[in-house]
Amino acid sequence: QKEVEQNSGPLSVPEGAIASLNCTYSDRGSQSFFWYRQYSGKSPELIMFIYSNGDKEDGRFTAQLNKASQYVSLLIRDSQPSDSATYLCAARMDSSYKLIFGSGTRLLVRP
């Protein structure tokens, strides 16, 4: 059973703080990892993807991957109330291109 695990939250942080979202995966064959943001009633929108160990930064967002620990994280710096949403972690085996989603972590950024 290929699984992607996330804490459902909610994770509550004050505006301006760093939000840290975590994800673990069970299938060592997973090669690429994606973070999506989903607002209520909307479809997911891609924030970042990462496939190499280490950190990848894009604006206020940093994705971190540790394949040895099978762990992926997303850091959001200077969190804004508009960042309040559910964040979905997804793993992909590049042989099939199917995305396996975690259950999502709900983030609340308090003004």
Added chain:
Amino acid sequence: GAVVSQHPSWVICKSGTSVKIECRSLDFQATTMFWYRQFPKQSLMLMATSNEGSKATYEQGVEKDKFLINHASLTLSTLTVTSAHPEDSSFYICSARDMLYEQYFGPGTRLTVT
């Protein structure tokens, strides 16, 4: 950027009827499209993978005779929910994969079966 549309955005139908949902890639050719279902407060569950010109591949537990998928062109895939029941009420989302193997999601279709 790559844009995927879905139609309709929401639909209400009576139990026992069939509903067709369209997924279109507007500015790129998609050899592969994926169909997901999402129940309230749950994650996206992949239902099937649709390849242009061939039969869809369904995930375990998804009834292929109930959820008919047709991928007749490089820009259009359809999902038909046959003999819909209230438990089929859900948010159906498609995604399309471009030539660089990135997936782009459509805006979703909310189906309510009464």
